[in-house]
Amino acid sequence: METIKLNTLVCLFCLLGAVIGQGAYDWMTYDAFDEINDRMDAITPENCRAKPVAELMLNPDSVAQKPVSNKLLSQLIYPNRTCLLHLHNMALNRAYFYSYMNQALNETKTEFHMQPGLMYYYMSAEADVAANPGCINGSAIMWDNHYTYANWYTNLEFNHTLPLFGARAWRFDDYNEPTNWLREPTNYTINIEDYGAGQGSNYSNSDYKLNEWYNMWMPDADSSLDSLRKHTYDVAVHFSNQTGEFINKEGYEGRAFFGPSSPGQREIEHLPVKYTAPYYDCGRSNKWIISATSPVLDYVPRYIFNWTDLSRQRFVGAIVMDTDFLKIDLNPCPAGQGNPPPNMFQNIARCDPTTQCEPHHGWGFKRGGYNCACRPGYRYPAFQNGPYEGVDIERATNTEHERGFQCLETGWKQTLPNLDGERPVDTGVIPGLGRKKRAINSRKHVESDLVKSRKKRTMLKSRTKRKTPVSLKETFIEAMNVVIKPEIEVKERARRHIVSKRALPKPEEKITKEAPKVKRSFVPRYERDTSKHRVKRDFFDAEAFERFQRIDNHRLQVKADNCHLMTKDDLFLPGDVAYGADEQLQNQARTALRMAHFISNFMENIDFYEEYGTLRGDRPLNYEQLFGEVMANVMADYKIHGSGIFFDTDKFVNLDGTTRQYFGPYAYKASGTRTKVVDFAGFDGEPYINDDWFVNIKERWQSNVYGLKKWTTKALVRSDLKGTALNRFEHYPMFYRAPALDDGQWSKPYFDCGGHTGINDWVITYSVPFFGMNSLRTHIEFKGVATVDVLLAELDIHQCPMPFHVPNAFKSTARCHYESTRCVHLPGKKFNKGSYKCECRQGYEYPFNDRAWYYDGQTMESEYNKMIAAEKGESNPDEVRHRFHTLKCRPASAPRIAGSSILLLVIAAVIHMMH
Structure with a gap:
């Protein structure tokens, strides 16, 4: 009986808690996020095979802002879409490679055996996944019916x-x-397996359910669309068969091959890369994934020798790159320029009407991946420091929601200073409080009046007796921040932050009471030394800015026509100029890491002499394959200007068993859209093994491979030619050791002056080692270096303040007013000044009514340059006017100033005096 009473009591408490809990969050409504979440929860590994196709796929617009191939150079790719962009580029990379290999080696029976073998396909797909954790979850090449010429x-x-x-x-x-x-x-x-073998392996059948990636390209029966869906690419190659000599001494050899389409800016249908709708990978990874897919082309039929006119370029396969749907950031903000439709999750953020939504990066498919910043004309309450976080809003109770996450209206809104003599546009200034427009000629007199009253205001602030009272008119103008500071203070703020200290005596001097007192010069509050109080203050570093100027001037002075006149040191920039490359160019570095993983896996596990019954072991890597690999890296990623695979001395073995002293296939973007590939071993002079990027990596890994990660490969192969079943590969599982991303390194910026790469520009190089078995196959040894080259102009500079230990050449060079604003970095502006914004600090508000809530860094830089030009007399003050010292936030006041009758009387008196 007591047990029944206790259970009843527990049930009552649970029911009461459920009711209270539901009432605490009843302000939340059912939206698109709940709909998708419920559909995903309904699918499990146990019931997925019985579900119809509609339930195994989500809406296509549940992933928004997908990168589009023909708009990558004209639109800004936000940080929350860099993973999707890398997925796009890797699908295109593999499509270029296999299309090139199929068409370049399909003429003779000898070339047939130089094409990729079974383990080449397996290990290439494995390297795509292994080198890109967190971004690429799966990789595949899926062939059409009877288009696989297996060697x-x-x-x-x-x-x-x-x-x-x-x-x-x-x-x-x-x-x-x-x-x-x-x-x-x-x-x-x-895990690796052949999807064309085993039960239910016919992925070309419509009953396969999850084969959208197949239906996008195959079967390719309509020849009338060939000119729209396929493109001819021109590649120039330069082979070498021995050190210091090329096979074709006349120059590069032109090659053309058909590949995925290359559409114009306005093309929206025939794109080289397409995305599937998110779907449940039933029976394999059992995750919700989205795939980027690109076609593989080949001349079909092959090997008809004298009847080549019967061949036609066809889509023979599809590259499929998968990523985890739950790791893709959703954008819950309203539709706008940074959040274009279609987007299923638009406007599900719960921001107050006085705020605006800004999405977070790296949040994934979860609620709360945004913040709510104040709209223009509003400010944060005194208790709020910065934007309201979405994760706090999403878990707010009824009481917290009623109190709201609002911003307060700015009571006094100013229009921007009119420097061109035209009438300013009224954008909603409070009636009766607008600033009276002054004539341009009277500005000089206002500044001179303030210069004269400078001493008087200083005496007032220092609590000394005043000889002449400051006029109410001048006090009002200064309080409202509507004029430019006098020239004396301009020069003070333009210098490096000056630390105000008393003059200290020399060690040999004795301190006495008669020591002369040193007069302290005026230093702005935000530039004073606060180390005694242990308060961190951001500041503008004039010395760092001067160094920034020298570096930038030197960078602009070195060009292709004068670089040969420079010394070797002049062709290098300091290493801290490349700050941020490890994060901003991570995807480009992972492209080189993918090559290092593939070559390491291949050279550690493949033995040419092994035979597995009817299954032939793969042949060693050949020059055509590696030429195709570096070519695909350059063609698929617009940021990669060059890519190479450089073998150490006597580490590359030809197909005939002979050893090459050097072998370094390198691809780079030439003039126009052409890609050139050259073997560095054919050049005369100093070999590439003496270059810094090679020497630094070799010194670390030549004698000690400790620290390499161990990877496990579980491969399943078909039991027979028809693919009746799947069997384990003879070596199951296989293991290999390969480097991680941190094992490679970025070089300091250097100018490639008339080098073998033909770049003639400032570049930075990422280098990573690859390994293989020694000649006796007893242990792993260093084999060479894989590289990618990126133009320095692709790198974003970071000018905001940072700790002293951060190696950034441009830190603390932002022109923000650090007493009232804080610096926030803005990505996507490349190697240019002004890639930041100045947002108001806590307790301050944005004063202008110009539909903004921060000061843009490019505006700050432009106005500062105008001020310096005016001070130096390089421009006519009546023609070049600046407003640099008005670009700051003011102390926050009450939301409405009409509540103070005394203030209204003061304003009325001032307006009367101004008239």
Whole structure:
């Protein structure tokens, strides 16, 4: 009986708690996020096979702002879309590579065996996943029916095909592996299998459900669309068969191949990369994923020798790159320039009407990935420091929601100073409080009056007796911040932050009472030394800015026509100029890391002499394959200007078993849209192994490979030619060791002057090592370096204040007024000044009514330059006017100034005096 009473009491408490909990959050409404979340929760690994296609796929607009190939150079890619952009580029990368390989090596039976083998497909897909954790969750190449000319089977006749073949790799959750004693996922295990083998392997059938990536490109039967869906790419190659000598001494050899489309700016249909709707990867990774897919082309039929006119370029396969849907940032803000439609989650953010929404980066598919900043004309309450965080708003109770997350209206809004003599546009200034427009000629007299009253106001602030009272008119003008500061204070603020200290005596001097007192010069509040109070203050560093100017001037002076006159030191910039490259150019670095993973895996596990029944072992890497790899890296990513694979001395083995002293295939963007590929071993002079980017990596890894990550590969292959079943590969599982992203390094900026790369510009190079088995196959050794080159102009500079230990050449050079504003970095403005904004600090408000709530960094830089030009007499003060010292926030006041009758009387008196 007591147990029944206790259970009843517990049920009553639970019911009461549920009712109270529901009432506490009843202000929240059911929206698009709840709809998608409910649909995802309804699918499990146990019931996914029985669900219809409609329930296994989400709305296409549940992922917004997808990168579009023909608009990458004309639109800003926000940080929350860099992963989708890398997914796009890697799909295009593999499509270029396999299209080039299929068409370049399809003429003779000898070239047939130089094409990628089975493990090449497997390990290439694995490298895509292993080198991109957190971004690429799966990688595959899916072939059409009977378009796979497999060279890895001994019982498949030459010029015959497999029914279907699809090599797909995905990251496996290895928390329950027997070798994982800690039971924690490591992300170091990759599953690979042939999707064209086993039960239910016909992914070309409509009953396959999740084959949208197949239906986008195949089957390719309509030849009338060939000119729209396919493009001819021109590549120039320069081969070398021995050190210091090229095969073709006359120059580059032109090659053309068909690849994915290259649409114009207005094309919206025939794009080279398309995205699937988010879908549930049933039976494999059992996750909600989204795929980027691009087509692979080939001349079909192959090997018809004298009947090549019968061949036609066709879509023979599709590259499929997957990413986890839950890791893609959603944009819950209203539609706008930074959040264009279609977007299913538009306007689900719960910001107050007095605020505006700003999305967060790296939040993923979760609520609260935004903040609510004050709209123009509003300010934060005294208790709020910065924007309201969305995660706090989403979990607010009824009481907290009623109190709201609002901003207070700015009572006194000013129009921007009119420097051109035209009538200012009224944008909502409070009636009766607008500033009276002054004639341009009277500005000089106002400044001179303030200069004369400078001493009087200083005496007033220092609590000394005044000889002449300050007029009410001047006090009002200064309080409202509507005039430019006098020239004396302008020069004070333009210098480096000056620390006001008393003059200290020399060590040998003795301090006495008669020591003369040193008069302290006036220093602005935000420039005073606060170290005694242990308060961190941001400041403008004039010395850093002068260094910034010298570096930038030197960068602009070195050009292709005069770089050969410079010394070697003049062709380098300090290393801290490349600050931020490890984060901003991470995807480009991972492209080189992918090559290092693939080559390391291949050279550690592939043995040419191994045979597995009817399955032939892969042949060693050949020059055509590596030429195609570096070419694809450059063609697929507009930020990568060059890419190379450089082998150490006597580490590259040809197909015939001979050893090459040097081998360094390198691809770079030439003039126009052409890509050139050259073997660095063919150049005379000092070899590439003496370059800094190679020497630094080799010195670290030549004798000690400790620290390399161990990766596990679980490969399943088809049991026969028809793909009746899937079997484990003979070596199951396979292991290889490869570097991580931090094991590579970015070089300091240097000017490539008339070098073999043909860049003739400032570049930075990311280098990462790759490894392989030694000649006796007893241990792993250093084999060479993979690189990518990026133009320095692609790097964003960071001018906001930073700690002293941060190696940034441009820190603390932003022109913000640090007493009233704080500096916030703005990405996407490349290597230009002004890539920041100055937002009001707590207790301050934005004074102008110009539909903004911060000062743009480019405006700050422009106005400062105008001020300096005027001070130096380089311009006519009547023609060049600046407002640099009005670009700051003012102390926040009450939301409405009409509540003070005394203030109204003072304003009325001042207005009367001004008239």
